[in-house]
Each structure stands twice: as C-alpha cells, then as structure tokens.
Amino acid sequence: MVRSGAAVSAPPREGALATLGRFLEIQNLGLNLSFALAFLFLASHGLPTLEKFLLIVIAFVAARNAGHSFNRYTDRAQDARNPRTASRALVTGRLSAAFALAMAFGSGAVVIVAAYFLNPLAFLLSPIALALVYGYSYTKRLTTATTAFLGLVEAIAPAAIFIAVEGTLPLAAWLAVAGMLAWGTAFETVHSLGDVESDRAQGLRSIPVRFGVPASVRLVPILHAVALVLLALFGLALGVGFEYYVGLVAMAVLTGIGDVQLARAPKGTRASFRRHYAAALLYLAGTAAALFIP
Numbered sequence: 001m002v003r004s005g006a007a008v009s010a011p012p013r014e015g016a017l018a019t020l021g022r023f024l025e026i027q028n029l030g031l032n033l034s035f036a037l038a039f040l041f042l043a044s045h046g047l048p049t050l051e052k053f054l055l056i057v058i059a060f061v062a063a064r065n066a067g068h069s070f071n072r073y074t075d076r077a078q079d080a081r082n083p084r085t086a087s088r089a090l091v092t093g094r095l096s097a098a099f100a101l102a103m104a105f106g107s108g109a110v111v112i113v114a115a116y117f118l119n120p121l122a123f124l125l126s127p128i129a130l131a132l133v134y135g136y137s138y139t140k141r142l143t144t145a146t147t148a149f150l151g152l153v154e155a156i157a158p159a160a161i162f163i164a165v166e167g168t169l170p171l172a173a174w175l176a177v178a179g180m181l182a183w184g185t186a187f188e189t190v191h192s193l194g195d196v197e198s199d200r201a202q203g204l205r206s207i208p209v210r211f212g213v214p215a216s217v218r219l220v221p222i223l224h225a226v227a228l229v230l231l232a233l234f235g236l237a238l239g240v241g242f243e244y245y246v247g248l249v250a251m252a253v254l255t256g257i258g259d260v261q262l263a264r265a266p267k268g269t270r271a272s273f274r275r276h277y278a279a280a281l282l283y284l285a286g287t288a289a290a291l292f293i294p
Contacts, residue, residue, distance in 0.1 A: 041288065182230065243293060
C-alpha cells in the first residue's frame, strides 16, 4: 500500500531499440527466416557463397521489414480500435507515420539494391515482389482472399531464393511455392481467428470473418496437410536425403497436435503461433541434416 504523499514511480519507458524491434516484430523473425534459410541451402545444394548468402538474407529481412512497416502505416487507424493492437507504436505515438513510411520504402530500396547485385532476373522481378508485399495491407479491406494473399506473400520466398541462386525458377521450386502458399494461408487463418470480432466491426475481411470460426478451424488442418505433401514432393523432386522427411514428419506431428488444440480453443492463437515457429525450425533442421550430415 502506498502512503499518502509518497512518490509513485512511473513504469519504465521502453527504449528506442526495443520500440523499433517490436514495431518490426523482430521476435517473430524465425517464423519465416527458418524456411528461407532451408530454401537457400536447397537451391544451393549445400552452402552458398558468403556473398550470395549475405545478399539473400539482407534482401529477405528487408522485404519483411518493408511489409511490416507498410502494414503498420496503413492499419494504424484500425489498430487503434482493436484491443489487441491498441498499444502499437504508431497508435500510441512512440513512432510516427512518417517514420513507418520511410522504413517501408527504405527497406524496399534495400531489396532492389540487393537484387541488382544478385542477378538480372532477380533485379527485374524485385518490384513485383515488393508490390505483393505492400499490396497485402489493402486486400483485407477488399476481399476475403486477403488470408490467401498473405500466403502468397510467404510463397514469394522459395521463388525469389531459387531465382537469386540459379538465375531462373526451376519447375521443382513451384512445389515449394505452392506448399508455402498453403502453409502461409493456414497461419494467417489461425492468426485471424483472434481478431474476428474486431475485423467484423471494422468491415475488414478474412476467411474467419466470411465463413465463421468453426469452418475456418476445419480448414487449417487441410491446408497444413496440403503444405506438407507439397513440401515432400518438392524434396523428392530435388532428391534430398531421408533426414528431410524426418523433419517433415516431425512438423506433421507438431501441427497435428496444434490443430487438435486449436479445435478445442480456437481463440488460443498464441500457442498455435509458437508451434508454427517451431515447425519452421524443424523444417530447417531436417533440411540441414539431409544436406550436411554425411
């Protein structure tokens, strides 16, 4: 109990780096980076050159930052009306809208410069990839397919990485593209379950808003199964070792457990979020074992 007249210390303010990290959701980088690294190793048939590794990782992180920043900018009014997002930096004023735009387009410029140093096709297609990354932020206002559109954004990774490494997009890579489309759509469907009421109240669209929570929960394991089958076919097309499939089996077990728990608690998206994070690490581990263990 605080005595009358005693000074009450204010809660500590978040530091500038911590604010920037939360704005960019650096803590969630592993959700996608693990897949990106796995595709990089597969496209390179092992370790890429140091130069190519650095350019691709820089481009990947920059593209992610561009998308997150632009999404925060376009959604700042909606975020203010959603209890889950009302404490975000643009809503509270810890960061400005101008900063978000500068980060979005500055990061986009980094993507284009990195693509220039990779190869001509990567450079030529980089504006198209960025248009998809930026465009997601507006699709939720226009179409239920916004959920699948984010899956499409995630599916850019294997295509972009194979193009960056090989200078072309082999047929086998399309299996990874389709697999990541299904995987990303499943993830965004789960993520959208926590915002159904807020999205519906604000006129925003998603699969859960359009078809309801029960139907969306039933869709998620189907998408997971499609993604895993496609990634298995991708591995067969590349001729990778059995360790790759061990990783896929581990992913299947983890996502299966998660899908059962999601059916019991559809709004418990945080636990499902962590399982998607772990599944990406399992994919990277299986890929690395198949490529690097004699």
